[in-house]
Amino acid sequence: MKTILGLVAMACLAGSHLAGATTLESVVKRGTVKCSSTVGTPGFSIPDSNGRYRGLDVDICRAVASAVFGDPEKISIVPLSPVARFTALQTGEVDILLNTTTWTLGREATNGILFAGVNYYDGQGIMVRSGDIQTAKELNGATICTNQGSTTELNLTDFFRINGIKNEIVAFSTQEEAAQAYQSGRCDAFSSDRSVLYAFRSKLTEPAKHSVLAETLSKEPLGPSVRQGDDQWFNVVRWSVHVLHAAEELGLTSANVDQIAGSTVNPNVLRLVGKEGKLGAALGLPNEWALSIVQKVGSYAEVFDRNIGKDSPLKIQRGLNASWKDGGLHYAPPIR
Numbered sequence: 001m002k003t004i005l006g007l008v009a010m011a012c013l014a015g016s017h018l019a020g021a022t023t024l025e026s027v028v029k030r031g032t033v034k035c036s037s038t039v040g041t042p043g044f045s046i047p048d049s050n051g052r053y054r055g056l057d058v059d060i061c062r063a064v065a066s067a068v069f070g071d072p073e074k075i076s077i078v079p080l081s082p083v084a085r086f087t088a089l090q091t092g093e094v095d096i097l098l099n100t101t102t103w104t105l106g107r108e109a110t111n112g113i114l115f116a117g118v119n120y121y122d123g124q125g126i127m128v129r130s131g132d133i134q135t136a137k138e139l140n141g142a143t144i145c146t147n148q149g150s151t152t153e154l155n156l157t158d159f160f161r162i163n164g165i166k167n168e169i170v171a172f173s174t175q176e177e178a179a180q181a182y183q184s185g186r187c188d189a190f191s192s193d194r195s196v197l198y199a200f201r202s203k204l205t206e207p208a209k210h211s212v213l214a215e216t217l218s219k220e221p222l223g224p225s226v227r228q229g230d231d232q233w234f235n236v237v238r239w240s241v242h243v244l245h246a247a248e249e250l251g252l253t254s255a256n257v258d259q260i261a262g263s264t265v266n267p268n269v270l271r272l273v274g275k276e277g278k279l280g281a282a283l284g285l286p287n288e289w290a291l292s293i294v295q296k297v298g299s300y301a302e303v304f305d306r307n308i309g310k311d312s313p314l315k316i317q318r319g320l321n322a323s324w325k326d327g328g329l330h331y332a333p334p335i336r
Contacts, residue, residue, distance in 0.1 A: 023095055023226070023233035024284055027068060032076045035061035035224075036094040039079045039174055042199035043308035043316075044100050044120075053077040056307040057098040059297055060119050060224055063240045064096065066296040067289040081173055082150045086111045089227060096237055097225045100193060102151050107225075116238035118223040121320040121329050123216035124155045125194035127182070127201060130211045133189070143168045145178040145187035152191055155218040175200070193220050195308065195316060202313050236283055239335070243290045246272060246332035247299035248323050254298040261291065272335050279335065290335065300330060 027033055037045035037057055045055040062072035078094050089097040090112055100122075101107075103115040126136050126144070133139060136159065146152040148171040156169055172178040175192055179200045182190035190197065194212060201207045224241065226234050247253070250269055252260060261273040270276040273291040280287035297303065304321060305311045322328025 023230045024068070024236060027095055027233075031069075032074050033061055033065045033068065033096065034076045034078060034094045035064075035096045036078050036080045036085055036088055036099050038099050039081065040176060041100060041196055042202060043195065043312060043314045044199070045077070045079075045098065054307070056120060056303060057100065057224075059303045059307065060098060060241060061096060063244060063293045063297045064237055066292045067236060067240045067243075067283075067285055070286070070288075070292045070296075072296040082147055083173065086113065089113055089225065092227075095226070095233070100196065100222050101225060102193075103221045103223055103225075104151065112228050113225045114228050114234055115223050115225045116234055117241040118221040118330075119241060120195065120222045122193040122195050122220040122222055124152055124191060124218040124220055125197050125216060126189050126191045126213045127197045127210055128189045128213060130209050133213065136213050136215045136217070137163055137165065139167055139189060140165045141167055142188040143170060143186070144189045144191050145170050145172065145182045146191045147172055147175045147178045150192075151218065151220070152193075156191055159217045179203075191217075193222070195314075198314055198316060199308075232284055236285065239283065239290075240293060242332040242335065243272065243293045244297070244300035244303060245323065245330045246290075246335050247294045248301045248330075249325060249332060252294050252299055253302060254295055257291065257294045268335070277336070 037053065040046045043055055045053055045057045047053050058077065061075045065074045066072045078088065080088050080099060082099065085097055085099045085101065088094050097113065103118065108114060144156060144167060146156060146169060153169060153171055160167060170181065170187060172181060175196060179190055181187055183204060194216065197212045201210050204210060224237055226237055250272065260269060261275065264270065267276060271279065274280055274287035278287060280289045283289065304318065308314045308316045309318065318328060320329050324331040
C-alpha cells in the first residue's frame, strides 16, 4: 500500500509540474536545461578552477542543450546527494537526473522515472591499501566505507553474504565523505563504482599506494533519467545520447562533421545532420538538432577520451564502453 501511495504522490508531483507545459516547453521558456550531478566526481561531474562543471555526465547535459538550443552552455548544474536526487527529479527541481546513477528495475518501478539510456557501463569495486589485501574475499572482519542512498550498500551485503564473510559497512551521505574517511584510516576499504574509485584514487596524496581489487561486484549501467509521463522529453534525452554513439559509428567528430556533411552521399549521415527527413520536427526540435550535438559536444569517443579516457588524468580504457564495432556494448539504434 505504501508503494502504491508513493507512486500516486509522485505522479501528482510530476503532473503538477507538467500541467501547464511539457518539460521541453518549460526548458525552452526557462532558457536552460537543469541537470543534477554528484557533489563532485572527477571525470563525471566536477567544477574546474573557474567553477565550470566538466565531466562525462555534464557532457550529456550539454548534448541535450545543444539539441534544444544549439548552445551547449545553456545548462544549469544542480549538485545533489544520492538521497536527494530522485525527489529532485520527481518535483521538477531538475529536468534530467545524472549523478552516476545506476539503472535498476526498482528505481524505475518505484520512483516514477525512466532511464533514457546508458552513458557508461560500470561495475562496483573495492579499493584497499596496496599490499594489504589481494582479493575481496580476504576482507573478513574489515570496515568498508561507502555512501548512502546508492546500490553499493546492497551490493556489498549481497557479495559478503554469498561468500560467508562478516564485516562492518560504514555508509556516509556522500562519496566524498566516504573517500575521506578511507583516506584518514577510518576504514580498511572504500567501495563504489570502479570508475569512481579510479577517479578518487587520482586525488589521493600517493595514488600508487592504493589498489582497486580485481573483483567486479555488480553490473552498474549508468545513465540519465527523466520523469515518467512526458514521452517527448524522454525521447529528446534518449536520442541525444544515441546521437553521440551514432556519430562515433559513422566516423563523425566535432572537427570533421561539417566537412563530411557537406560532401557525403551517405544517407545515414544526411539524416543525422538534418539534410534528409524531418526527424527534428518529430522530436519538437530544429532539424539540425543532432548536427548541433556533434558540432558542439562531439562523438561519444570524444566525450569519453577527454573526460575519463586517454586524454584525461584517469586514463580509463574503453573496455565495455567501446562501440559495438570495437567489441563494446554501445550501440545506437538507426536514426531514420
